[in-house]
Amino acid sequence: MIGRPMRVTVAILAMQTILLPMLVAPGLAHADDATCIDANEKSIALRRDGKLRDALKILAECTDPACPADVKDACVKRIAKVNEAMPSLVFGAKNGMGEDVTDVTVTMDGAPLLASLDGRPIALDPGSHTFVFTAKGQTPVERTLVIHEGEKNRQESVRVGPAAPLPPVEKPPPPPVPSTAWSTQKIAGVIVAGVGVVGVGLGATFGLVAMGEQSSEKKDCSVSSCPDATRARTEYDGATRDATISTVSFIAGGALVAGGALMFFLAKPKDAASTTNSAALRGAMRLAPSLDPRNRGFVLQGQF
Numbered sequence: 001m002i003g004r005p006m007r008v009t010v011a012i013l014a015m016q017t018i019l020l021p022m023l024v025a026p027g028l029a030h031a032d033d034a035t036c037i038d039a040n041e042k043s044i045a046l047r048r049d050g051k052l053r054d055a056l057k058i059l060a061e062c063t064d065p066a067c068p069a070d071v072k073d074a075c076v077k078r079i080a081k082v083n084e085a086m087p088s089l090v091f092g093a094k095n096g097m098g099e100d101v102t103d104v105t106v107t108m109d110g111a112p113l114l115a116s117l118d119g120r121p122i123a124l125d126p127g128s129h130t131f132v133f134t135a136k137g138q139t140p141v142e143r144t145l146v147i148h149e150g151e152k153n154r155q156e157s158v159r160v161g162p163a164a165p166l167p168p169v170e171k172p173p174p175p176p177v178p179s180t181a182w183s184t185q186k187i188a189g190v191i192v193a194g195v196g197v198v199g200v201g202l203g204a205t206f207g208l209v210a211m212g213e214q215s216s217e218k219k220d221c222s223v224s225s226c227p228d229a230t231r232a233r234t235e236y237d238g239a240t241r242d243a244t245i246s247t248v249s250f251i252a253g254g255a256l257v258a259g260g261a262l263m264f265f266l267a268k269p270k271d272a273a274s275t276t277n278s279a280a281l282r283g284a285m286r287l288a289p290s291l292d293p294r295n296r297g298f299v300l301q302g303q304f
Contacts, residue, residue, distance in 0.1 A: 036067035040075055047078070050126050050149075052086045087151040088121040093133060096163045104160060107132045121153050135160040185267035193260025199253025203246045210242035 039061040046055035059082065062075035091114065093101040106114040108129050114122065126149045134140040138161045145156065182190070213236075 032064075032066045033068055033071075036062040036064065036071045036075075040071055040078070043075070043078060043082075047082060047085075052082050052125050053123065055082050056086075085126075085149045086123045087126055087147045087149060087154065088123050089145075089147065089151075089154045089156055090119060090121045091117050091131075091133075092119070092155065092157040093117055093135065093160050094157060096159065096161045101135055101160055104133050104135045106134075126151075133158050133160060183267050186264050189260045189263030189265075189267065191260070192263060193257050196253045196256025196258070196260055199249045199256055201253070203249030203251075203253055205246075206242045206249060207246035210238075210240075210246055213238045213242060 039058050043055045043058045043062070046052075046058060056079065059075050059079045063072055063079070065072075067075070091106060093104045095101050102117045104114075104117050105112070106117070108124070108131055110130075113131070124147055126147050128144065128146045130142065130144045132140050132142050141158045141160055143156070143158060147154070
């Protein structure tokens, strides 16, 4: 009698062990399906809002092997599309000397992003973000960037610390100021031409004097009578001499004017030598009247 109740108890326990999982399992499977479907729907909303990194985290829940096959396949395809749209940036920093700096922390929109810069790309959500780069002992650098969907490995570099001092720039010498003074040849040409003008004027003066003396000589000694032959002879000699001086002065003056003009217009640009010699040349030439009563005229004196 005692053995029969024990066998019944053992049989009941065995049946509970077999049937309990069968009764509980459908409830658990149903809960897993709901979680997978909910994760899939949440990822769609996050993708639409541009929160791609959060969408990837949610999509990882619906790729579990316990999820329904159709939901899991949809989540796997959605992960590929999100990864394709996810932009990535490569941050870099340089100091004032243009050298790479890696000990730089980066925050994005006030939240920590990187503890240092290692040259590797980092995936970010698209949109406008504010980044702050901080190097030890330096003023933080803030940059606002607009990140576009699909951008891959975009390079962004900042300079931390003051710029290196620029080397002193030597100012080029000022261009030479063109001199307004005349060269030695031009000065000489003006002097020569001036002497020539004086010579022409002298020729005109002696020509008038010769004409006056000739007129007086004709009055003192006409064809019919010559009461004062000595005076007439003196006037004749003076008229002849003055006429000769006039002719020579005209010829010499004209030649000097032409030569001076030629020297002036053919002169080369002024040089240092001409600057030094101009004053000496102006002081070395002078025109003076002749004091010899037998040779009236002007004397050109100079050193060349």
